[in-house]
Amino acid sequence: MNRSVISIGIxxxxxxxxxxxxxxxxxxxxxxxxxxxxxxxxxxxxxxxxKDRGIKIPEGILTTDAAELINDPDIDIVVELIGGIxxxxxxxxxxxxxxxxVVTANKALLATxxxxxxxxxxxxxxxxxxxxxxxxxxxxIKVLREGLVANNIIAVxxxxxxxSNYILTKMTDEKVEFADALKEAQRLGYAEADPTFDIExxxxxxxxxxxxxxxxxxxxxxxxxxxxxxxxITSQDIEFASELGYKxxxxxxxxxxxxGVEMRVxxxxxxxxxxxxxxDGVFNAVYVEGxxxxxxxxxxxxxxxxxxxxxxxxxxxxxxxxxxxxQETEGRRQTADNRQHRTEFKIKKIEDIESMYYFRFxxxxxxxxxxxxxxILGNYNISIASVIQKGRRIxxxxxxxxxxxxxxxxxxxxxxxEIDNLTVVSDKTLFIRVEGKEG
Amino acid sequence: MNRSVISIGIxxxxxxxxxxxxxxxxxxxxxxxxxxxxxxxxxxxxxxxxKDRGIKIPEGILTTDAAELINDPDIDIVVELIGGIxxxxxxxxxxxxxxxxVVTANKALLATxxxxxxxxxxxxxxxxxxxxxxxxxxxxIKVLREGLVANNIIAVxxxxxxxSNYILTKMTDEKVEFADALKEAQRLGYAEADPTFDIExxxxxxxxxxxxxxxxxxxxxxxxxxxxxxxxITSQDIEFASELGYKxxxxxxxxxxxxGVEMRVxxxxxxxxxxxxxxDGVFNAVYVEGxxxxxxxxxxxxxxxxxxxxxxxxxxxxxxxxxxxxQETEGRRQTADNRQHRTEFKIKKIEDIESMYYFRFxxxxxxxxxxxxxxILGNYNISIASVIQKGRRIxxxxxxxxxxxxxxxxxxxxxxxEIDNLTVVSDKTLFIRVEGKEG
Numbered sequence: 001m002n003r004s005v006i007s008i009g010i011x012x013x014x015x016x017x018x019x020x021x022x023x024x025x026x027x028x029x030x031x032x033x034x035x036x037x038x039x040x041x042x043x044x045x046x047x048x049x050x051k052d053r054g055i056k057i058p059e060g061i062l063t064t065d066a067a068e069l070i071n072d073p074d075i076d077i078v079v080e081l082i083g084g085i086x087x088x089x090x091x092x093x094x095x096x097x098x099x100x101x102v103v104t105a106n107k108a109l110l111a112t113x114x115x116x117x118x119x120x121x122x123x124x125x126x127x128x129x130x131x132x133x134x135x136x137x138x139x140x141i142k143v144l145r146e147g148l149v150a151n152n153i154i155a156v157x158x159x160x161x162x163x164s165n166y167i168l169t170k171m172t173d174e175k176v177e178f179a180d181a182l183k184e185a186q187r188l189g190y191a192e193a194d195p196t197f198d199i200e201x202x203x204x205x206x207x208x209x210x211x212x213x214x215x216x217x218x219x220x221x222x223x224x225x226x227x228x229x230x231x232x233i234t235s236q237d238i239e240f241a242s243e244l245g246y247k248x249x250x251x252x253x254x255x256x257x258x259x260g261v262e263m264r265v266x267x268x269x270x271x272x273x274x275x276x277x278x279x280d281g282v283f284n285a286v287y288v289e290g291x292x293x294x295x296x297x298x299x300x301x302x303x304x305x306x307x308x309x310x311x312x313x314x315x316x317x318x319x320x321x322x323x324x325x326x327q328e329t330e331g332r333r334q335t336a337d338n339r340q341h342r343t344e345f346k347i348k349k350i351e352d353i354e355s356m357y358y359f360r361f362x363x364x365x366x367x368x369x370x371x372x373x374x375x376i377l378g379n380y381n382i383s384i385a386s387v388i389q390k391g392r393r394i395x396x397x398x399x400x401x402x403x404x405x406x407x408x409x410x411x412x413x414x415x416x417x418e419i420d421n422l423t424v425v426s427d428k429t430l431f432i433r434v435e436g437k438e439g
Numbered sequence: 440m441n442r443s444v445i446s447i448g449i450x451x452x453x454x455x456x457x458x459x460x461x462x463x464x465x466x467x468x469x470x471x472x473x474x475x476x477x478x479x480x481x482x483x484x485x486x487x488x489x490k491d492r493g494i495k496i497p498e499g500i501l502t503t504d505a506a507e508l509i510n511d512p513d514i515d516i517v518v519e520l521i522g523g524i525x526x527x528x529x530x531x532x533x534x535x536x537x538x539x540x541v542v543t544a545n546k547a548l549l550a551t552x553x554x555x556x557x558x559x560x561x562x563x564x565x566x567x568x569x570x571x572x573x574x575x576x577x578x579x580i581k582v583l584r585e586g587l588v589a590n591n592i593i594a595v596x597x598x599x600x601x602x603s604n605y606i607l608t609k610m611t612d613e614k615v616e617f618a619d620a621l622k623e624a625q626r627l628g629y630a631e632a633d634p635t636f637d638i639e640x641x642x643x644x645x646x647x648x649x650x651x652x653x654x655x656x657x658x659x660x661x662x663x664x665x666x667x668x669x670x671x672i673t674s675q676d677i678e679f680a681s682e683l684g685y686k687x688x689x690x691x692x693x694x695x696x697x698x699g700v701e702m703r704v705x706x707x708x709x710x711x712x713x714x715x716x717x718x719d720g721v722f723n724a725v726y727v728e729g730x731x732x733x734x735x736x737x738x739x740x741x742x743x744x745x746x747x748x749x750x751x752x753x754x755x756x757x758x759x760x761x762x763x764x765x766q767e768t769e770g771r772r773q774t775a776d777n778r779q780h781r782t783e784f785k786i787k788k789i790e791d792i793e794s795m796y797y798f799r800f801x802x803x804x805x806x807x808x809x810x811x812x813x814x815i816l817g818n819y820n821i822s823i824a825s826v827i828q829k830g831r832r833i834x835x836x837x838x839x840x841x842x843x844x845x846x847x848x849x850x851x852x853x854x855x856x857e858i859d860n861l862t863v864v865s866d867k868t869l870f871i872r873v874e875g876k877e878g
Binding site: 019023027030031033034035131137138139142143145146147148149150151152217275278279283290291292293294295296297298299300301304306307309310311313314317318325342 | 458462466469470472473474570576577578581582585586587588589590591656714717718722729730731732733734735736737738739740743745746748749750752753756757764781
């Protein structure tokens with residue numbers, strides 16, 4: 001027999017909570033037609049239940065007490081949308097212990113406490129849906145777990161923070177500096193008053209932790225992710241990149257190299273011919289390369305009430321279908337998935353990666369500077385692909401731009417340290433990792 | 440209790456059959472780790488089992504008799520990869536009646552006979568997996584059915600035929616004519632000796648039929664799809680399009696307008712700013728707009744042994760997981776899905792759509808021609824956005840290019856008929872539908 005009603009409780013009536021509620025109410029007929037299941041929004045908990053959210057909610061479902069829905073025996077799925085670690089983690093753990101399935105968009109929580117949460121869920125035979133935690137409405141979690149299940153994942157490259165992508169796009173299109181682009185992002189509501197998480201790569205690193213765990217069957221290891229934000233990028237770098245045929249994007253990268261898993265977030269020069277270089281504004285995209293499927297890419301909005309709500313509801317429906325089947329036999333069981341299957345793995349330190357590099361040296365405008373710098377690069381086996389040097393400033397410093405072939409990051413760090421000590425170099429060297437084919 | 444072995448039989452040991460077999464054999468450990476299930480390739484049927492497929496197959500699994508695996512009580516999933524209508528349809532129906540789940544990449548069969556096949560599958564309580572039938576390795580079927588399940592689909596725009604996309608890309612990049620680009624595609628194995636299905640939009644229409652059915656919950660109605668191929672496109676049109684800021688792509692379009700479902704395949708001018716205009720060569724991409732998620736796009740290889748094999752195996756795994764759960768309780772049941780849920784629907788005829796249009800008129804180089812042509816357009820309420828007229832050929836004909844604002848296709852057809860009867864027009868008018876914002 002089919003139980004065709006699934007009851008939902010949402011904790012957190014902010015942007016995504018409102019989008020999710022709206023979708024559950026507005027598209028419930030559509031979803032019922034598609035699945036045969038009635039998804040009923042039974043409760044919404046938030047500290048502020050007076051505020052007008054611009055949505056008509058049936059009477060009696062708002063509460064200020066999350067425990068009310070976590071402990072409600074009639075609620076099948078608890079949706080956590082308050083974000084942050086506390087009290088979200090406790091709410092989720094309590095819901096799991098009450099044998100409720102959980103859907104969450106909380107990447108910070110999953111990236112840092114996810115192992116504990118998933119373990120508790122496995123113990124209690126419940127599901128955790130987290131499609132909305134990475135790349136908003138793009139169903140990238142489902143793609144990795146199911147669509148590409150037959151593939152060894154070669155590499156994942158993601159633009160998974162809309163705020164920083166908006167800032168870099170604005171700097172590129174309008175030749176403005178970082179600070180002005182950030183201000184505009186804040187004015188438009190794309191960046192928060194404290195933008196640290198977005199512009200320092202922390203949010204991207206949270207999401208990358210999840211993608212990496214799914215791709216390589218390793219635990220969630222946020223602390224191992226190398227993070228570098230976009231605050232040092234100048235419009236001059238963007239212009240040099242353009243001259244060399246590249247866009248600068250904040251990429252979250254995870255890939256296997258020599259048996260080690262790389263996890264890194266940093267500004268990256270991406271060749272203009274690559275589709276992902278065309279992903280602009282607040283849009284997100286995740287490029288996934290599999291050993292069978294080859295190159296694939298998934299593009300869409302990474303944030304916002306309705307796009308993220310779309311992912312939350314997709315998780316609710318997936319879990320609802322599973323509950324529906326279990327109800328038939330009154331049985332529950334765990335689902336194998338590709339979250340963790342490796343018993344041995346190695347995480348690569350950033351010093352151990354290889355890449356191509358863009359350097360912007362601040363060189364005094366004197367004879368012999370290029371020779372000194374290129375000499376040091378040569379000593380560290382860093383081979384030069386292109387050089388741009390222009391402009392003259394009598395007695396001042398000029399940017400000297402060098403693009404390299406593949407080199408070891410460890411060598412790059414050592415070379416830069418030595419170069420920055422030269423008396424003919426007036427400021428710290430900026431370097432950006434470069435993707436693309438050796439050329 | 441978990442039954443952890445699922446047995447597979449493949450009918451058709453061609454390109455995709457070989458890719459699927461290779462993947463099942465090579466990545467079986469990975470898949471077992473991810474799912475907890477052993478997927479075992481038990482039999483492969485093909486008329487030619489002598490040919491070297493470049494893959495090591497365990498002894499005793501090859502047979503020339505498809506019935507051998509259709510009737511094998513130990514086989515859980517029959518994978519049909521021979522293509523075409525006969526005998527593929529009979530094999531599939533027989534497998535279904537033997538209570539076997541079926542996975543197929545056969546878009547022509549599903550588009551034209553799919554309603555009968557799905558009905559039979561529902562009757563027998565088995566699943567039909569068809570991820571590989573559209574856009575090769577891109578998990579677009581899963582995205583539409585599950586990832587975007589909460590969305591009303593506003594529109595789908597697909598580049599879903601790699602051959603025609605390769606030809607148009609080559610014509611664009613190298614300024615060659617259609618015939619030469621086709622020859623090159625044939626030389627590279629991207630086009631068949633008889634390229635009709637690819638270049639006339641038939642293959643795209645098969646796939647669109649499936650996408651449309653999933654998006655709008657309507658039956659599979661291949662006969663209702665409007666089809667127009669790429670054979671009339673000249674490199675001159677591509678150049679004019681480029682001058683106006685567009686690329687020409689063969690798009691498969693399905694969308695809702697005024698309550699009617701549009702299904703059409705035709706060359707389309709796509710603005711250069713649209714990401715899908717950058718999808719080049721043999722790559723496929725499907726743009727999907729949902730009412731909640733907004734704009735999304737899915738990109739990858741639309742054909743080839745391993746990419747398509749990736750989709751076939753993803754279906755096998757999905758079905759395997761379901762079987763695995765059913766075995767626990769020895770029960771089978773149907774799965775609701777979003778294949779068909781509309782009881783009433785209206786399909787729009789091509790005459791009833793609205794679009795912007797590009798016209799290339801073959802005008803005699805005489806005074807008053809533009810005035811006559813634009814007069815007729817005006818009479819049919821077709822309003823002009825841009826005109827390009829250049830080159831002079833004394834006494835000969837010159838191309839006169841007109842880009843319009845939104846107009847009704849019916850008016851366009853009537854206007855063109857009238858214009859082609861003018862004595863100052865020397866050849867049939869070519870028109871291409873144009874996507875993008877009114878400008």
